[in-house]
Amino acid sequence: MSLATLDLNSDFLWLHPETVVKCTACGGSAGFQSAEVLLPVKRHEQNFRAAGLRRMQFSKVERHYHSSFRDHYLRFTKLGQMRPVGSNHHLGSQVLSASCLWGTSVCTVCHQHLKIKLNWPEDAYFQLSYASRRLWFYNRDHVVGMMRHLTNATCKPQRLPNGNCVADPWGYWFHSELATVFKTKKARKILPARLKRMLRL
Ligand SMILES: [Zn+2]
Numbered sequence: 001m002s003l004a005t006l007d008l009n010s011d012f013l014w015l016h017p018e019t020v021v022k023c024t025a026c027g028g029s030a031g032f033q034s035a036e037v038l039l040p041v042k043r044h045e046q047n048f049r050a051a052g053l054r055r056m057q058f059s060k061v062e063r064h065y066h067s068s069f070r071d072h073y074l075r076f077t078k079l080g081q082m083r084p085v086g087s088n089h090h091l092g093s094q095v096l097s098a099s100c101l102w103g104t105s106v107c108t109v110c111h112q113h114l115k116i117k118l119n120w121p122e123d124a125y126f127q128l129s130y131a132s133r134r135l136w137f138y139n140r141d142h143v144v145g146m147m148r149h150l151t152n153a154t155c156k157p158q159r160l161p162n163g164n165c166v167a168d169p170w171g172y173w174f175h176s177e178l179a180t181v182f183k184t185k186k187a188r189k190i191l192p193a194r195l196k197r198m199l200r201l
Contacts (some may be wrong), residue, residue, distance in 0.1 A: 011101045013120055016138035020125040021105050023113060023118065028109025030123045035102040128194055131181050135191075140199060145170030147195045150188050 023030040034095065101118040121127065121136035126143050128135050137143045149170065174183075181187065 011117075013101055013118075015118075015120065016142070018139050018141075020139045021116070021118065021123045022125045023105055023107035023110060023112065024114055025112050026107060026110040028107050028113075030105035030107040032116075033104045033106060035100045035104075052169075126198060128198060130186065130191060130194075133179065133181055136180055142170060142173075143195050143199055146174065147192050149174040150183070150192050150195075 015032075019032040019034075020029050021032045022028075088160065101120070103116065103118065105114050105116050106112075107114075116123075121134060124136040124138070126137035126140065147167070182191065
């Protein structure tokens with residue numbers, strides 16, 4: 001892949017900054033480095049506003065990758081698209097850095113750097129099937145967080161000596177995002193052992 005068309009409407013996704021994928025070369029665990037895309041704004045329409053979106057026109061997209069990954073090319077060809085929600089609100093040139101599906105997988109096993117377009121959650125390294133559903137995780141810490149929540153019925157927030165709560169990065173995901181089928185009594189009995197095996201503890 002030397003040149004690709006970037007679609008602002010479908011090539012971005014909410015991803016954890018430390019997302020682990022399966023290496024397409026050896027199947028090992030590989031860190032995913034999301035591409036950064038520079039979008040110089042050519043023109044924007046002041047009068048067009050809806051739900052926080054503003055219609056803008058981009059002149060071109062330039063490469064803006066980490067120096068080790070200079071051979072990536074992304075090009076945005078559809079002018080006049082809506083800006084994706086969550087991109088920053090300043091006008092002018094800007095970098096969309098979070099969660100572009102294009103990027104590089106850096107394998108911890110075979111050490112290859114591969115340019116990929118992420119197919120999420122298909123490509124998640126940490127995943128299992130339970131009750132005919134895919135249960136996927138962004139990374140090892142996410143699996144550990146899931147185990148903690150499954151085995152702790154009350155899930156009281158941890159407190160520091162000064163009384164402040166320790167923020168639980170996976171609490172919101174577990175309580176608000178995760179399908180109920182993975183939180184039933186039965187799941188709490190079966191899943192912790194499977195998650196432990198997944199982490200090879
Ligand atoms: Zn590999």
